Amino acid sequence: MNVITKGLKYKIWNNFKKTQKSTIYRVLQELLTSMRKHSKTSIVVLNFEQQNHQLLINYKDNGKGTDLIKRNGLQNTEDRIHSINGTITFNQG
Numbered sequence: 001m002n003v004i005t006k007g008l009k010y011k012i013w014n015n016f017k018k019t020q021k022s023t024i025y026r027v028l029q030e031l032l033t034s035m036r037k038h039s040k041t042s043i044v045v046l047n048f049e050q051q052n053h054q055l056l057i058n059y060k061d062n063g064k065g066t067d068l069i070k071r072n073g074l075q076n077t078e079d080r081i082h083s084i085n086g087t088i089t090f091n092q093g
Contacts, residue, residue: 034073047060
């Protein structure tokens with residue numbers, strides 16, 4: 001599997017607390033683990049963009065897709081993001 005990152009600059013992280021950084025790390029870790037287990041992905045693209053004091057992370061992969069059912073992994077991901085007053089949107093397509 002290849003992971004491509006765009007817009008990942010050290011200075012992006014200067015505006016975030018340690019707990020926020022840790023949560024984002026865990027969320028990305030959960031997404032990558034879930035993808036590896038279920039989607040047979042060969043390419044992942046993570047695009048990081050800062051707008052004002054918000055960090056937007058767009059995750060895309062070329063996996064087979066699935067019916068989006070929020071169980072353990074995806075529910076944990078959503079709960080973690082909400083714990084730092086963030087939002088997450090799951091789209092297929």
